[in-house]
Structure formats: C-alpha cells, structure tokens
Amino acid sequence: MDEFQLIRAITPKTHYHEKLILGIGDDAAVFRPDDGKNIVVCQDQMVEGTHFTKTTMGMSDVGYKALAANISDIAAMGAWPAYYLVTLTIPKHTNKDEIRDLYKGMQELASFYSMDLIGGDTTSGPALIINVTVLGYADPKQILTRSGAQPGDVLFVTGFVGESGAGLDTLLKNGRHMRFLDMEAEIVRTHQRPVPRCVEGRLLREAGSTCANDISDGLASELWEIAEASSSTLVIEEDAIQFRGYMLTLERKQALQYAFSGGEDFELVGTIAADKWPLLEELFKAKTSVPVTRIGYVESGPSRVLSRQTGRVLEKSGYNHLSKGDNHGDVRDSYDN
Known part of the structure; x- marks a missing residue:
C-alpha cells in the first residue's frame, strides 16, 4: 500500500461536524470554530519499542491508545474533542492490514466522541511512530488548569x-x-x-x-x-x-x-x-x-x-521523558503534553 492508497483507505465518507469545510484531500483542513468557545490543542507520540510492543498490544489497541492519550489531555482541561490528525512513520516491513487495524482502533474511539479525522502525514522509517494531534472546544470561563x-x-x-x-x-x-x-x-x-x-x-x-x-x-x-x-x-x-x-x-x-x-x-x-x-x-x-x-x-x-501518614515529601516518581534515569523500562513510558 503506497501513501496515496493509504489516504484513500482512511478518508472518512462522512463527517460528524457541520462546521468542517475541508477535511482530508487538500493541502490543509478548514473548519469554522464554535461560537464563543476556546480551541484546545494537544499532541502526543507513541514509538514502537518505547511506548508499546506487539507482545503487549495489537495494532488496533495501539491506534486506540494513541488517540486516547490525546483525548485524556483534552479531558483534563474540561474540554471536549472534535478533530484529530495522524502522522505515521512506517517501517518498510509493515503490512497494510496492520496499518488498517491501527486506524480501525482510532476510529472506534473517535466515533464514541464524534471526532473527525481531518489530516496528517506518512513517511517511512526504522520504527513505527504514531503522532496524533487533537483539537477540541472548551468554555472560556470553565477551563481546568x-x-x-x-x-x-x-x-x-x-x-x-x-x-x-x-x-x-x-x-x-x-x-x-x-x-x-x-x-x-x-x-x-x-x-x-x-x-x-x-x-x-x-x-x-x-x-x-x-x-x-x-x-x-x-x-x-x-x-x-x-x-x-x-x-x-x-x-x-x-x-x-x-x-x-x-x-x-x-x-x-x-x-x-x-x-x-x-x-x-x-x-x-x-x-x-x-x-x-x-x-x-x-x-x-x-x-x-x-x-x-x-x-x-x-x-x-x-x-x-x-x-499525611509519614510527614515526608512524596518522591517525584513516574516517567520523565528527558531524565537520565526513570522508574520504568522501555514500554513503561507514558504520555504528557
């Protein structure tokens, strides 16, 4: 499956949002924002061998979780997701069924929140990398921080x-x-x-x-x-x-x-x-x-x-992407904006 075949395969036949003017198929997507709402944007990335392996997750699970990580950031702001974009780096040995399963997992979650896929990019590389961007809406007077x-x-x-x-x-x-x-x-x-x-x-x-x-x-x-x-x-x-x-x-x-x-x-x-x-x-x-x-x-x-039990300062444990050491090994990474 080449890049253009992939684009045709993942292009949605319908859209959830009436204010989406142009989705996949042009140089950029175009949408009208909801009146009186703030646009909330986040982005996360998953890398095979660091965030997941095929031992622990099927490709549909990987797709689902890549989108879920971003939607969770939107939720933490008190916002609601509306659109998403997906950029993939795909190893040459990856077969087309795996990529279809990846997008299937995303679509399963996206449909629950009525989210539209509106763009992205693909390239080849040594490891599978999934980069997802989500855009959502929030009431400007009720943003959680x-x-x-x-x-x-x-x-x-x-x-x-x-x-x-x-x-x-x-x-x-x-x-x-x-x-x-x-x-x-x-x-x-x-x-x-x-x-x-x-x-x-x-x-x-x-x-x-x-x-x-x-x-x-x-x-x-x-x-x-x-x-x-x-x-x-x-x-x-x-x-x-x-x-x-x-x-x-x-x-x-x-x-x-x-x-x-x-x-x-x-x-x-x-x-x-x-x-x-x-x-x-x-x-x-x-x-x-x-x-x-x-x-x-x-x-x-x-x-x-x-x-409160010990009176001691709690250790700042958990994953830090840029630290020299962490409490997890590979595939024990997690996500943060």
Missing part, C-alpha cells in the same frame, strides 16, 4: 489508579495472547484500552473545580505538577486511595507503587473548594458510573507533595 489549586481545596482522583501499570506488567510476563482470568483481564484492558474522562472533566467544571491533571506519568508525578504550577503544598492521604479487583490481591505497598508510579491510567486528579466537594460527589453519583475519591487537601506552603 494545573495552576488552579488553592489552599483549603479538597484533593480528589477519579476512578481507580495503578491498574494500567499492573496490566502492563501482566502483559510483559504473559504476552497479549494469554487467556487471562477475569481480574487480570480487567487490568489488561485498562492498559490496552483506557477510557478518557471527558464526561467527568465536564462534571468537574459543572461543580466549580478549576484544577485538574490527567494521570499519564503516574499519580505522584501529576501531583507534583499541580503543586509546582499552583505554588502550593499538596497533602496526600495514602490510606484514602481506593483499589478494586486484582489490585486488592496485591500487598497495599505494591498497589500504591503502581498508583504513584505506574502511569497511563488516564484518570483525572484535581482540586475543588471544600464547600463545593459535596456537589461534585452528587454529580458523579447521578451522572457517571466512575467514582470520585477524596485523597487529600491543599495548604499554603512551598511547592511540594507531602504524605
């Missing part, structure tokens, strides 16, 4: 953290073709096909939150990003972090290690004023099956993350 935490705020997290990291280790040990037991299958699916929390991001806005971050590099890393951006001290109550299923079969110390350093959960961690916390709990119970859990609070002080 890492710098929005205030002293006195409740610190919370959505869903369950640590499962993706545990799922990756299970896949590295057994391979993706293993017939997993129910609890193992759950964490494997969480790693391969995480669900971005766009609905929950909107609920955060509705309740009055101003601060959120998506958990891509591990809970500890994301907490530190909020603390540094907000110039505040975050106090984490480790005993409050909830686990389920397979994670409950582990020693709690190991489960917490996955939560703090595993990454790729794509849950949201953030803060909200204490008097608005009850409303946030009510909204989550009424409008989503995803739980929201209070895990600490914000106080005045230097930019740091403290453990």
Whole structure:
C-alpha cells in the first residue's frame, strides 16, 4: 500500500461536524470554530519499542491508545474533542492490514466522541511512530488548569489508579495472547484500552473545580505538577486511595507503587473548594458510573507533595521523558503534553 492508497483507505465518507469545510484531500483542513468557545490543542507520540510492543498490544489497541492519550489531555482541561490528525512513520516491513487495524482502533474511539479525522502525514522509517494531534472546544470561563489549586481545596482522583501499570506488567510476563482470568483481564484492558474522562472533566467544571491533571506519568508525578504550577503544598492521604479487583490481591505497598508510579491510567486528579466537594460527589453519583475519591487537601506552603501518614515529601516518581534515569523500562513510558 503506497501513501496515496493509504489516504484513500482512511478518508472518512462522512463527517460528524457541520462546521468542517475541508477535511482530508487538500493541502490543509478548514473548519469554522464554535461560537464563543476556546480551541484546545494537544499532541502526543507513541514509538514502537518505547511506548508499546506487539507482545503487549495489537495494532488496533495501539491506534486506540494513541488517540486516547490525546483525548485524556483534552479531558483534563474540561474540554471536549472534535478533530484529530495522524502522522505515521512506517517501517518498510509493515503490512497494510496492520496499518488498517491501527486506524480501525482510532476510529472506534473517535466515533464514541464524534471526532473527525481531518489530516496528517506518512513517511517511512526504522520504527513505527504514531503522532496524533487533537483539537477540541472548551468554555472560556470553565477551563481546568494545573495552576488552579488553592489552599483549603479538597484533593480528589477519579476512578481507580495503578491498574494500567499492573496490566502492563501482566502483559510483559504473559504476552497479549494469554487467556487471562477475569481480574487480570480487567487490568489488561485498562492498559490496552483506557477510557478518557471527558464526561467527568465536564462534571468537574459543572461543580466549580478549576484544577485538574490527567494521570499519564503516574499519580505522584501529576501531583507534583499541580503543586509546582499552583505554588502550593499538596497533602496526600495514602490510606484514602481506593483499589478494586486484582489490585486488592496485591500487598497495599505494591498497589500504591503502581498508583504513584505506574502511569497511563488516564484518570483525572484535581482540586475543588471544600464547600463545593459535596456537589461534585452528587454529580458523579447521578451522572457517571466512575467514582470520585477524596485523597487529600491543599495548604499554603512551598511547592511540594507531602504524605499525611509519614510527614515526608512524596518522591517525584513516574516517567520523565528527558531524565537520565526513570522508574520504568522501555514500554513503561507514558504520555504528557
């Protein structure tokens, strides 16, 4: 399959957005932005051998997750995704069915959010590289940022953290073709096909939150990003972090290690004023099956993350793309803008 055959194969026959004027097929895409909305843009990249291998993920899973990483960034801003672009570097040995599966995985997720594929590029190279750009919309008065935490705020997290990291280790040990037991299958699916929390991001806005971050590099890393951006001290109550299923079969110390350093959960961690916390709990119970859990609070002080149990500063663990050393090996990378 050459480049032009690939373009014809992936060009959508219909579009979700009426304001899309030109999609794939010209030198650039053209769309009219929604009136009164801010355009939110993010980009992430996945590299074979660093972010994934075919031992742990099928090509449709790779495509799904490449798009999910970007949508999760959009969710963390309280925004909603609308369009995406895909640039691929494809090794010469890659067959056309693999590329079709890659796009199939993206389309499965994109259709859930009514997203239009509007462009990209392809080239050849020594490794498969997937670069995805997502554009979305946000209410200009309700954007969530890492710098929005205030002293006195409740610190919370959505869903369950640590499962993706545990799922990756299970896949590295057994391979993706293993017939997993129910609890193992759950964490494997969480790693391969995480669900971005766009609905929950909107609920955060509705309740009055101003601060959120998506958990891509591990809970500890994301907490530190909020603390540094907000110039505040975050106090984490480790005993409050909830686990389920397979994670409950582990020693709690190991489960917490996955939560703090595993990454790729794509849950949201953030803060909200204490008097608005009850409303946030009510909204989550009424409008989503995803739980929201209070895990600490914000106080005045230097930019740091403290453990309430030990009084010690929490290690800034998790993946850092440009550090000389990290807590993960290859294929234990995660994503961040």
